[in-house]
Amino acid sequence: MYVVTPKQMRRIDQRAIEEFGIPGIVLMENAALRVVETIYRLYSLSQRDRVVILAGSGNNGGDGLAVARHLFFDGVRVEIILLARPERIAGDARVNLDIARRVGIPVHCVIGDDDIPLAEQRLSQATLIIDAIFGTGLSKPVEGIFARVIELVNRTEVPVIAVDIPSGINGEDGHVMGVAIRADDTVTFGYPKRGHLLYPGREYTGGLHVVKIGLPSDSAEAIGTEGFTLDREEAAARIKGRSRIGHKGEFGKVAVVAGSAGMTGAAALTAEAALRSGAGLVTLGIPASLNCILENKLTEVMTRPLPDNGTGYLHENCLDEILAMVENMDVLAIGPGLGRKKTISEILRNIFGRINISIVLDADGLNGISGNIDLLSQHTKPVVITPHVGEMARLTGLTIAEILDSPVRVSQEFSREHGVIVLLKGATTVVCEPGGRIYFNTTGNSGMATAGSGDVLTGIISGLIAQGYHAYDAAVLGAFLHGHAGNLAAALRGEAGMTAGDILASLPTALKELYELAEKHL
CATH class of the missing domain: 3.40.50.10260 (YjeF N-terminal domain)
Known part of the structure; x- marks a missing residue:
């Protein structure tokens, strides 16, 4: 609509x-x-x-x-x-x-x-x-x-x-x-x-x-x-069918680089959300000293220990490992829970322009490029950024009040200037692309203002891109699904007590509803 x-x-x-x-x-x-x-x-x-x-x-x-x-x-x-x-x-x-x-x-x-x-x-x-x-x-x-x-x-x-x-x-x-x-x-x-x-x-x-x-x-x-x-019928019309004889590689491969000491949950939520959104295979790159935690927590996600010198934070010498990890992958999700170490900025500087797949950048990934925004336009494949207003303020140099006053204009201008898809999170999430389209997301509720909710969104968008959705369509449908899953979680748990894990648990049901609606209209 x-x-x-x-x-x-x-x-x-x-x-x-x-x-x-x-x-x-x-x-x-x-x-x-x-x-x-x-x-x-x-x-x-x-x-x-x-x-x-x-x-x-x-x-x-x-x-x-x-x-x-x-x-x-x-x-x-x-x-x-x-x-x-x-x-x-x-x-x-x-x-x-x-x-x-x-x-x-x-x-x-x-x-x-x-x-x-x-x-x-x-x-x-x-x-x-x-x-x-x-x-x-x-x-x-x-x-x-x-x-x-x-x-x-x-x-x-x-x-x-x-x-x-x-x-x-x-x-x-x-x-x-x-x-x-x-x-x-x-x-x-x-x-x-x-x-x-x-x-x-x-x-x-x-x-x-x-x-x-x-x-x-x-x-x-x-x-x-x-x-x-989008309403539910319109969202369902955007759902891609799944081949009855498809294999996991056909349903897309997601690389996730996330997590640090005290932030393993962000990595787990992102990786599992990518799987729950339909991706066939997800590999999680995690600081090596934290690998055992994620292997115990995630059964279906493959892990790749990355050098961290025992600190729980990625070391600058992990770049070659990351580049090897993303070979033959369809999309890289990077940022959730990585921490605000200077090392992250250096890693990002060396990743942009050197890999030939789409990137979904969130959280500490956004903080890591805030001093070097020109990296965004250097990448030859689509880039999706998913800031909240605080992160958008760091990226643009504007105040939070200025962004809240004009979220559409700020997102549009940033998208056009840097050639990226901007998903500005908020009570009404706005998704802009360089060509000018603006999506207003109306699914979701206040219970989604909880730690880890954005990590789930990053995983959903990455999983959709891996399945062949255009990056902008993945961001739009991802925002809708994220909010719809949040509404299902709120109906079950209540807005006050729900967690990001509840959103993740409701994601398969939200996706199933859209597939069923899509089949009715075939």
């Missing part, structure tokens, strides 16, 4: 109206009908219920006015709080305001502080509130009467459905523009907007319902939309 910006959505609407001759009021009517259908799917409204529509002066308000009419005609008690002078309502919204008045829907104008008591009274008596104040194009802070009414709504315990986007949320980046409606559900039109998926907008959006309003099916492609997200 494509994900659009507000500007792109305006172009889509404009194209439908100007190129295809679809009147704007038809799109508004379709939008209103889809909102009403969603309301009835979520709530069992009766004549005892009272629905309050909050309407602004623009097209979003017009959508809300049309929603009011349909509910009113169905016998629902409806009233409108209009946050504008009636004479300022124009175009299609004006048509719907005039109809609402003619059919007898109560309209209360709230335009100044003296009107606040009226708004508070009507909102307190509501059983459902429909937010249609601002749409996705909001670009300035919410102030004055609008802010006061939004604060009133947020203080009630009445369910709220937002039309297109919660009022006060920036549709481009999900920022709160001063104050914003906290919706229980949001009905958006055509495509999800970035602001629905990026935090804090995602939290304010509640349940997101994407509905069709009669736009041409090629709308997103026609304007060159680069953003997308």
Whole structure:
């Protein structure tokens, strides 16, 4: 499913109206009908219920006015709080305001502080509130009467459905523009907007319902939309089939270089996740003095002891061993738990450009190249980096706050500048590639903020690359699978008590579900 910006959505609407001759009021009517259908799917409204529509002066308000009419005609008690002078309502919204008045829907104008008591009274008596104040194009802070009414709504315990986007949320980046409606559900039109998926907008959006309003099916492609997200069916469509007569070499070979004293778990999680994601063979390079630990812990993973001079950390003379280890491998995952020794930077400097396979770089591998970023562009095969915001700050020289403020822009710019695939981990993980595509991952939960979770992700991506997935597709599908496995683990263990091992244990089930869905659609 494509994900659009507000500007792109305006172009889509404009194209439908100007190129295809679809009147704007038809799109508004379709939008209103889809909102009403969603309301009835979520709530069992009766004549005892009272629905309050909050309407602004623009097209979003017009959508809300049309929603009011349909509910009113169905016998629902409806009233409108209009946050504008009636004479300022124009175009299609004006048509719907005039109809609402003619059919007898109560309209209360709230335009100044003296009107606040009226708004508070009507909102307190509501059983459902429909937010249609601002749409996705909001670009300035919410102030004055609008802010006061939004604060009133947020203080009630009445369910709220937002039309297109919660009022006060920036549709481009999900920022709160001063104050914003906290919706229980949001009905958006055509495509999800970035602001629905990026935090804090995602939290304010509640349940997101994407509905069709009669736009041409090629709308997103026609304007060159680069953003997308996946649901389970879409993820399943990306799954590669497995040969019934395939051997382990055919399903891919993963080399992992990971672990150090006190960090053997990172190595184990990465290696086993690569196997659990479908790779046929995984070889783990580990500091030699720790090898017995991993041999005891991992039954199915092959190990290769690497020189460490008895310290538990890779020694600089291990390079030849690593180069020999990756011969005939399909991908190298390097970094988890290696430690922050200067030796790691030197090893990485000598690996990049000297091996002819894809690299997945994470954790201490990212720290190891932070002083020599140009290494990334020297590699001739795809490179996937999987930083969290702290690691991204070290790579870019930006502050964590700057990255959190613009995760998409920062990831895009880094990807294009260095020619790598960037998977920036977060509550909404973003995956960017040099060609411009942006994936917004919505699977996962707060229980995945636990030690070792990122190591599992690195292993999943590596395992998928080994099986022949393009590196970007592996990063996208890997993020989805990682989050889906995390959701399964949370359902079993609860978010507070789950561990990275629980995510790993749920990975085969997550993968099995996608394979079964894929087979249904063959």
